[in-house]
Amino acid sequence: xxxxxxxxxxxxxxxxxxxxxxxxxxxxxxxxxxxxxxxxxxxxxxxxxxxxxxxxxxxxxxxxxxxxxxxxxxxxxxxxxxxxxxxxxxxxxxxxxxxxxxxxxxxxxxxxxxxxxxxxxxxxxxxxxxxxxxxxxxxxxxxxxxxxxxxxxxxxxxxxxxxxxxxxxxxxxxxx
Numbered sequence: 001x002x003x004x005x006x007x008x009x010x011x012x013x014x015x016x017x018x019x020x021x022x023x024x025x026x027x028x029x030x031x032x033x034x035x036x037x038x039x040x041x042x043x044x045x046x047x048x049x050x051x052x053x054x055x056x057x058x059x060x061x062x063x064x065x066x067x068x069x070x071x072x073x074x075x076x077x078x079x080x081x082x083x084x085x086x087x088x089x090x091x092x093x094x095x096x097x098x099x100x101x102x103x104x105x106x107x108x109x110x111x112x113x114x115x116x117x118x119x120x121x122x123x124x125x126x127x128x129x130x131x132x133x134x135x136x137x138x139x140x141x142x143x144x145x146x147x148x149x150x151x152x153x154x155x156x157x158x159x160x161x162x163x164x165x166x167x168x169x170x171x172x173x174x175x176x
Contacts, residue, residue, distance in 0.1 A: 002042055005121075010039050012119035013112075020111045024138055027108070034094045034112045037084060041075030049075055056082075067161045070099045101146050101167030110142040117145045124148075143171045 002010070017035030021028050043049045046068045053060065053075050064074060077096040080086040094112035097105070101113055118131050126148070134141035146167055153160055 002039060003044060006039055006042055009119060009121050010036050012121050013038060013115045016119050017111055017115035020115060020134060020138070021108070023135060024107055024111065026111060030088060030091050030108065031111060031115075033080075033086060033088075034091045034098075034108075035115050037076060037080040037086065038095045038098045038112060038116055039072065039076055040079045040084070041077075042072035043075075046071065053078075063162055066159065069158070070161060073097070073099050097163060100161040100163040101142075101149075102163040103166035103170040105142070105167065105170070107138060110138055114138070114141055114145055117149065139171075146171060 014032050014035035017031040018028050020026075021031035041049065041052070043052060049071050050068075053071065056075075056078060058075065058078050060071065060074065064071060073096050077092045080095055081092055086092060090106065090108055094109045097109060098112050098116050102109075105113070114134050118127065118134060130141060130144055130148075133144065146164070150160060150164055150168060153164070
């Protein structure tokens with residue numbers, strides 16, 4: 001339902017989430033679950049995401065409405081819970097906030113954010129250095145990844161999601 005490329009991205013995210021969870025003492029099964037399902041609602045286009053959300057009577061909170069690019073996260077959390085039986089609130093929240101971050105993220109939530117951002121199919125300048133940093137300093141890797149993601153969104157001329165702004169403020173409040 002998500003396509004071959006997104007499926008392999010999800011497998012890569014699962015793999016990295018488990019490796020980071022093992023490194024930082026987090027639950028491996030929870031990491032595997034969140035890594036695999038974080039994009040299960042990322043359907044081929046936004047119209048399909050919107051239609052599926054409507055079909056499920058999923059209401060977009062007002063904060064979400066202007067940010068169609070991340071609607072899949074709300075749908076993914078809903079699908080993880082109702083289609084795949086995930087009941088752990090930390091797994092569901094990690095899925096929900098994986099594209100944006102949020103204030104005061106747990107170590108587990110940072111792992112899922114990084115697993116999505118750094119998985120093996122990704123390719124961008126500084127990626128290998130950031131992967132190495134994630135092995136030794138999760139918090140610093142998260143801050144660098146969050147700043148990189150925010151700069152990317154701004155570079156595309158898109159508005160930042162309020163959760164990203166809260167996450168940025170939570171880790172120091174600047175892009176340098």
